[in-house]
Amino acid sequence: MVWYWCLRAIAEPDGISSVAVEADDVGNVDDVVVRFADGQSKFIQVKATVASANLANIHWLTDRPQRSGAGRPSPSLLQKLHKSWVDLGRPATGLELITGRPLDGRDGVLALTDRRNSIGTGLRRANSQALTAERRELANHLGCAEAELCEFFDALAIRVGQTEAEWLTRVADIAAAAGIQADKSAVGVALAWVRDWVKDTRDPRTPEQIATAAESMAIRAENPRTVIVVQGLRREPVADANNVLDWVERFRGTEASNRRGMINPADWNGALSDDLAALRTTLIEQNNTRVLLRGALRLPCWFALGAALRGVAGFDLAVEYRGGVWVADQRRITDRSVNILTDERFGNGPTLIVVAMSTDGTDDVRRTLLSSEHGRFITLTIGERPHQSLLADADDxxxxxxxxxxxxxASIECREIDLVLMAPAPFAAFLGWSWDRMCTTTIYEDLLDDGYEAAFTISS
Structure with missing residues (x-):
């Protein structure tokens, strides 16, 4: 985990100021401390487990082990974390407890965990007799008011079931962005360096110091990724960028939250498509086909980027997403079952397809986009139903x-597809990256209350 954050620092030198391991002066959240350039911090405490039978539940968090000999029991893990939070000035976010213990499915409190891995909101809103009693008991355990308890749990992310294999995959993905080797030998060398760091000094390391250490370890990748930044909804850092596309002023709206659709809709298949074609040509001419994409974009742009840099053209694609890097690695593809949520046939016109991964917007698309010109209307997902955590990582x-x-x-016979995506950004990019030998496809931009706008038209 320490090496993962070191790699993040190499890959994001403008975003991360320093990484420390077993840091001083931060209490019981000292295993890894990451300081960010914007002044925020992340304080990580790791609790390993040697047996899968050891479950993550409230009893584990509140248990107070008996000290050897006489005397009062030791503080519980939760009490230690709360004291550290208070001593750090009660930050609104940034504390993390990471454990290999799997979640105890019978635990009603940890079942409140949201997609930020926090239980604060759920505990605050709880109104059942059992949960309100748990909330009161937890506040008494920490010696604080219930409001403070919820604020503490807002700040604390509890990540359960974390395995070594999962972290090795994360290391491999971020190493691709950092231009660092991620084979077993390279990771072994890096972990030996981390152990020496802990033994010799606990001083924080800057991205520059970590990058210098990587050079001395001779684990730099021979062919690092070319960083491509696309300025869409807002402008992103470009200090490490090899190529930059700036589309911000072409979108309607004044800020990231309301930028939707083109000021001039012809730009989708005009200026923007021309930029993508020129980027593709430049990268091929320079033999820079290992690429890392960064940007704040809506799904049609991600899909079009992937389609411009398709796998069949030799591009090796990675996408920065929510603080990590998702790599399209065909060696890790596994079979998935496609679930057909809607399939309605009308005639011989274009097929309108909704790909619903994070949410099912079938009714909205039916109301605002489906027309008499369409010959078929389909909604597809993976597994039983769409939901926000359906796709956990790049392999998914x-x-x-x-x-x-x-x-x-295998299933569409028409010559034209109208496509609407409801999914995470990497999925849209990977779908475009995979979109070869397909019908001519027009992907649509969601304008919320104003329906949909035809965006890029992609021909295989």
Whole structure:
């Protein structure tokens, strides 16, 4: 985990100021401390487990082990974390407890965990007799008011079931962005360096110091990724960028939250498509086909970027997403079952397809986009139903994208597809990256209350 954050620092030198391991002066959240350039911090405490039978539940968090000999029991893990939070000035976010213990499915409190891995909101809103009693008991355990208890749990992310294999995958993905080797030998060398760091000094390391250490360890990748930044909804840092596309002023709206659709809709298949074609040509001419995409974009742009840099053209694609890097690695694709939520036939016109991964917007698309010109209307997902955590990582996203593509190849006979995506950004990019030998496809931009706008038209 320490090496993961070191790699993040190498990959994001403008975003991360320093990384420390077993840091001083931060209490019981000292295993890894990450300081960010914007003044925020992340304080991580790791609790390993040697047996899968050891479950993560409230009893584990509140248990007070008996000290050897006489005397009062030791503070519980939760009490230690709360004291550290208070001593750090009660930050609104930034504390993390990471454990290999799997979640105890019978625990009603940890079942409140949201997608930020926090239980603060759920505990605050709880109104059942059992949960209100748990909330009161937890506040008494910490010696604080219930309001403070919820604020503490707002700040604390509890990540359960974290395995070494999962972290090695994360290391491999971020190493690709950092231009660092991620084979077993390279990771072993890096972990030996981390152990020496802990033994010799606990001083924080800057991105420059970590990058210098990587050079001395001779674990730099021979062919680092070319960083491509696309300025869409807002402008992103470009200090490490090899190529920059700036589309901000072409969108309607004044800020990231309301930028939707083109001021001039012809720009989708005009200026923006021309930029993508020129980027593709430049990268091929320079033999820079290992790329890392960064940007704040809506789904049609991600899809079009992937389609411009397709796998069949030799591009090796990675996407920065929510503080990590998702890599399209075909070697890790697994079979996924496509679930057909809607399939209605009307005639011989274009097929309107909704790919619903994070939410099912079938009714909205039916109301605002489906027309008498369409010959078929389909909604597809993976597994039982769409939901926000359906795609947990890059392997999930690529496997789902390939499954959706293969189903459409086998099942759609028309010459034109109208496509609407409801999914995480990497899925859209990976779907475009995989979109070869397909019908001519027009992807649509969601304008919320104003329906949909035809965006890029992609020909295989």
């Amino acid at each position: 996203a690529l496997s789902a994208a390939v499954a959706i593509r293969d189903w459409i190849r």
